[in-house]
Amino acid sequence: MKIAIVGTRGIPNYYGGFEQFAEYLSLGLTERGHQITVYNSHVHPFQENEWRGVEIIHCYDPEDKIGTAGQFIYDLNCIRDLRKRKFDIVLQLGYTSSSVWGWLLPKDTVVTTNMDGLEWKRTKYSSRVQKFLMWAEGLGVKYSDHLISDSIGIQDYLTEKYGRPSTFIPYGAHAFESPQQGVLNEYNLEPYNYDLLIARLEPENSIEVILDGVARADIGRKFLVIGKNETAYGEYLKEKYKSRTTILFLGGIYNIEKLDSIRYFSNLYFHGHTVGGTNPSLLEAMASESLICANRNPFNQYILGEDALYFSTPKDVSDVLSKIQKHDELFQRMVRNNIAKIKDTYAWEKIIDQYESHFNTVFNKINR
Incomplete structure (x- = not known):
């Protein structure tokens, strides 16, 4: 054809x-x-x-x-x-x-x-x-x-x-099978000792809800914000959280291998998208063996089911950050189930x- x-x-x-x-x-x-x-x-x-x-x-x-x-x-x-x-x-x-x-x-x-x-x-x-x-x-x-x-x-x-x-x-999505720990050195990160979000910095992606939760938790762990931030909303966010030294605005990172490794070695990955269907970045997070905390809405729940944590408010985000460690067996099961979905469905x-x-x-x- x-x-x-x-x-x-x-x-x-x-x-x-x-x-x-x-x-x-x-x-x-x-x-x-x-x-x-x-x-x-x-x-x-x-x-x-x-x-x-x-x-x-x-x-x-x-x-x-x-x-x-x-x-x-x-x-x-x-x-x-x-x-x-x-x-x-x-x-x-x-x-x-x-x-x-x-x-x-x-x-x-x-x-x-x-x-x-x-x-x-x-x-x-x-x-x-x-x-x-x-x-x-x-x-x-x-x-x-x-x-x-x-x-x-x-x-x-x-x-x-x-x-x-x-x-x-x-x-x-492709299941990610070659994590490169050396990538973390570029950003002064330690494996499983940081959390992150990767998204366009737009209101419907729950960026402010997530970062309000990070500020509320105040746990001292680095939180990475990856996405182009040279925009009016990006500047607003950087100004609002400038006193929070653990919130790091890294800008856009477009090398997929780097992103996959950063996701793989994270503790928690926050997915705040509220509008749309099967979001590519969500599948990429699943494929990179991220432990995902997603905005509670039907689009995300259809894909993730019971294999994720969910948030609606800054308090939800704060509670998850304060209590959850990726390597707990319950959460490792979620990670494995999401990898299986990538291989079987996506x-x-x-x-x-x-x-x-x-x-x-x-x-x-x-x-x-």
Whole structure:
């Protein structure tokens, strides 16, 4: 099959999230003999026209010059290019800035869209932007031939709100098997003597709730905050907790091997995401043998079940930090169970299998 992947900044992955997903999926499908094309921003660090057998098409992307509005122009340019070529299937990753152009998608190509999370619920957006995102979500549903949900919660939501079925295919992760203790020296850390969170520093990721709990516990153990912090909210957080010398804002760390080792040797890993489906960073934490304390919500609970600790308030965070040690047998069982889930349910090979099966199904329908 000839398949195009749109909706990301491009591959190879320099950004995380959907870019990482596009990298793994495009490589996996290429290895199985399919012709895969990925659309890249023209400012992507990789400037060649092919990467490990995947065709790369660069389209003009002015986001670096004009901000968010540039995403809409980039998506329009990708769709305009799509119309010049013949693909069997177009896979859209997300809908936020592309669905307004959905009416321009080629009518003779099957369009299947991964609907991502509930973007309009993100508290970082104004009410006006939230209303736009809800409208864009509806357009994403309207202009897609098929929908993909990466969590059961999103699947239920799409059925209830739009009456549309969707194929459930979660995100993937690799089980981490090569921890490098030497990485800790770079950050002056001792194994199992620090806790951390890794997230975009945004309100809906419970950053302030978690850090209020850290401050309340005041146990003297280092707490790492990993994520780009040169933002208004990041500056606010750094100012609020500047007197807490154990709270360390490390900024973004994008080397996956480093991140995996930092997660592996942590005592507690806090996952505060409240919006969305199968969050990649949660699977990566599970795959890195982290002991996870997650925000109590249906999306996280569906994935983790009884194999995690949960919090809703700063007091919950404080209580967990004050009492929990990763190496207690009860919590080691949670860690082992989560690794088993990665290998049984969320392994990348299985995720690629499911996407290939989905594509085969829709391709066979149009070629009968």
